[in-house]
Amino acid sequence: MIDRRAALAMVAAGLASPLRAAPLRYTIDPLPVARNIWVVRGKDAAIDGANGGAIANISILRTTVGTVLVDCGPSLRYGQQLKAAAEALTGMPVIRVYLTHLHPDHIYGAAAFDPSIVAVTPALARSLETLGPSFSDGMYRLLGDWMRGTEFAAPGKVLGEDHETFGDRRLDLYPLAGHSEADLAIVDNETGVLIAGDLVFHDRAPSTPHADIGRWLASLDRLGTIRHRAVIPGHGPVDSTPSAAIDQTRDWLSWLRETLDRAVAEGLDPVEAGNLPIPERFAALKAARYELQRSVAHLFSRIEEQALPRVDLKR
Ligand SMILES: [Zn+2]
Numbered sequence: 001m002i003d004r005r006a007a008l009a010m011v012a013a014g015l016a017s018p019l020r021a022a023p024l025r026y027t028i029d030p031l032p033v034a035r036n037i038w039v040v041r042g043k044d045a046a047i048d049g050a051n052g053g054a055i056a057n058i059s060i061l062r063t064t065v066g067t068v069l070v071d072c073g074p075s076l077r078y079g080q081q082l083k084a085a086a087e088a089l090t091g092m093p094v095i096r097v098y099l100t101h102l103h104p105d106h107i108y109g110a111a112a113f114d115p116s117i118v119a120v121t122p123a124l125a126r127s128l129e130t131l132g133p134s135f136s137d138g139m140y141r142l143l144g145d146w147m148r149g150t151e152f153a154a155p156g157k158v159l160g161e162d163h164e165t166f167g168d169r170r171l172d173l174y175p176l177a178g179h180s181e182a183d184l185a186i187v188d189n190e191t192g193v194l195i196a197g198d199l200v201f202h203d204r205a206p207s208t209p210h211a212d213i214g215r216w217l218a219s220l221d222r223l224g225t226i227r228h229r230a231v232i233p234g235h236g237p238v239d240s241t242p243s244a245a246i247d248q249t250r251d252w253l254s255w256l257r258e259t260l261d262r263a264v265a266e267g268l269d270p271v272e273a274g275n276l277p278i279p280e281r282f283a284a285l286k287a288a289r290y291e292l293q294r295s296v297a298h299l300f301s302r303i304e305e306q307a308l309p310r311v312d313l314k315r
Contacts, residue, residue, distance in 0.1 A: 024146050026054050026078050028085040031238075034191035036062040036169075038089065039232050040082065044204045044286040047074070047105060052146040053139060054078060056105040059195045059232050060086045061188060064167030066095030070186055070195045071234075072109030074139065076150040079112025096166065099155060100197025100234065101180040102127050102210070104139045108150050116156035121175040123182035125158045159184075174226065178216025179206070179234075185223060192229035194242075199223060202236030202245035203284050205291035206252055208298050213257045220250045236286070252282060256295055263296075264303045270296050 030038035042055040053074030061068040067090045072079050083094055097118045099107045110118045120128065140147045163172045174185040179198040186195040194200075198207070199219050223246055231239040231246065239245035263273040274293035282288050 024052060024077065026052055026073070026081050028078075028081050030060055030085065030089055033059075033232060033238055034188075034193050034230065036090075037188060037191055037193055037232075039238055040085075041237070042105070042235060044236055046287065046290060047139075047142055049143060049146070052078070053105050053108075053143050056103075056198075056234055057232055057236075058082060058109075060089065061169065061171075062090040062092060063095075063169040065092075066166065067092045068096045068098070068166060068169075068171070069094055070098045070232075071100055071106040071197070072097050072113070074105045074108050075143070075147050076109070076111040077146060077148070079109030082109055083112050096157075096164070098184060098186060099124060100184045100186075100195075101182060102131065102135075103180065103198065104136065106197070106234070108136065108139065108147070108152055110155070111150050111152060114156075115153040118153075118155040119157035119159050119164075120155045121159050121173075121182055121184050123175060123177070124184065125155065127181050128152075128154065172226075174222070176219035176222060178212050178214070178219045179208075180210040183219065185219075185226075187226060187228050192227065193232060194223065194226065194228035194230070195232045196223065196234060196246075198234035200231055200233040200239075200245050200249050201252075201285075202231070202233040202239050202248065203286060204233075204236035205282070205285045205288040206249055206256075207235075207291055208256075208295045211295075211298065213253050213299075216253055217250060220246055220253075248285075252285065255279065255282075256292070256299075260296065260299055260303050261307075264300070264307045270300050273300060 028040055030040050033039050038060040040058040042057050043051040047053045047055055056071055058073055059070040067086050073082055087093055095117055097113050099120050163170055170189040172187040176183045176185055183197050183199050185197060185199055228242055233245050274296045278288050
């Protein structure tokens with residue numbers, strides 16, 4: 001029999017806590033986009049302990065030789081659940097996992113896969129090398145147990161080609177940049193679906209922690225010239241048209257750049273800039289105020305430096 005003292009000791013050791021939560025589980029619910037393509041929608045929100053970091057969209061493609069994933073979620077736990085759900089859906093093992101860019105909500109699920117099938121562009125491989133292992137620390141702080149066991153291994157496949165073919169399916173690869181140093185967009189030839197990674201957001205305000213807005217706008221122009229029929233954005237609902245989400249992302253980024261430039265020119269401080277009014281046409285964008293304030297934090301000092309060069313460095 002376990003007496004009260006023994007029970008308390010077990011609780012203290014975390015063995016029998018009456019408050020112990022059920023094991024954390026993600027909801028992996030693939031939605032059809034086109035023939036043999038599905039999207040697992042992320043929450044259109046910030047990363048938090050309720051969503052376990054599952055905020056990015058993940059794409060699943062069935063080919064005649066296996067299953068292809070584009071991005072793989074925030075953690076080992078997510079990657080494992082995604083692998084099981086994707087293989088049950090397609091009846092085929094996962095043979096390729098593309099990572100679109102370095103943000104943690106897209107890549108740490110790679111821990112669930114053999115690194116030899118995880119593919120990145122040369123530019124992303126370089127970015128990931130320079131980040132080092134400490135990059136995941138922030139996610140552990142934010143998400144705690146959701147991240148347990150998540151270790152990021154260097155991807156085993158560096159993409160030298162402009163496309164890959166898996167049985168009946170050809171995927172065209174577009175290495176671009178601007179949302180981050182290295183962004184990959186992919187077009188599925190058969191269905192004309194553009195999988196845009198975080199170059200495109202839809203009805204969810206773009207996030208800018210590693211953004212170069214000028215390069216990002218140029219990449220959006222490039223995406224606009226690529227033949228495609230529909231877009232799976234990195235965040236937000238699928239765009240069943242070729243251009244609505246691309247145009248919305250461009251509109252937000254152009255407005256953001258103008259607004260921050262003007263705020264610096266007018267001498268606003270960061271708090272004032274983060275509280276500037278957001279135009280009515282962006283009312284449908286989730287997390288708009290949150291992302292404006294984060295963008296001020298990311299971009300404001302850089303714009304100030306350009307607008308007001310340091311006098312002590314001037315000759
Ligand atoms: Zn991102």
